[in-house]
């Protein structure tokens with residue numbers, strides 16, 4: 133994953149406020165062991181920054197976090213969900229494919245940065 137100014141606390145708080153009840157954390161007792169950001173733009177859903185503590189991987193936490201997000205998006209009538217995976221993150225690619233997600237080879241993402249920040 134890549135961390136940007138968009139991942140600073142105020143920015144994440146704004147994201148959560150715009151997308152209430154869609155993002156989740158996983159806890160083992162008091163310890164935070166997983167998280168995922170989820171939102172939508174009224175048309176498509178988006179997952180970002182799914183992460184599970186390395187000690188707790190391969191025990192179904194990632195799958196459950198994703199399932200919670202998809203269930204919430206479905207309740208809101210969002211019919212398609214997108215996510216980005218870095219091209220060198222082979223483990224994540226295998227994870228998403230294992231969960232049945234379709235890799236898109238028919239499009240490219242273009243980005244524009246509107247400030248000098250490490251956005």
Ligand SMILES: CC(C)(COP(=O)(O)OP(=O)(O)OC[C@H]1O[C@@H](n2cnc3c(N)ncnc32)[C@H](O)[C@@H]1OP(=O)(O)O)[C@@H](O)C(=O)NCCC(=O)NCCS
Pocket residue numbers: 133181182183184185188189190191192193194195196216217218221222223224226227230231
């Ligand atoms: C990707 C990640 C979130 C997966 O979390 P996890 O809790 O280990 O995943 P789960 O245990 O829920 O796995 C669900 C299924 O995917 C499989 N899976 C998980 N990681 C896999 C991998 N690297 N390769 C192949 N299959 C994998 C599991 O075997 C499991 O299969 P099953 O349900 O048929 O038994 C975790 O590896 C992680 O935090 N990675 C670093 C951060 C990252 O790259 N996030 C993704 C950004 S796009």
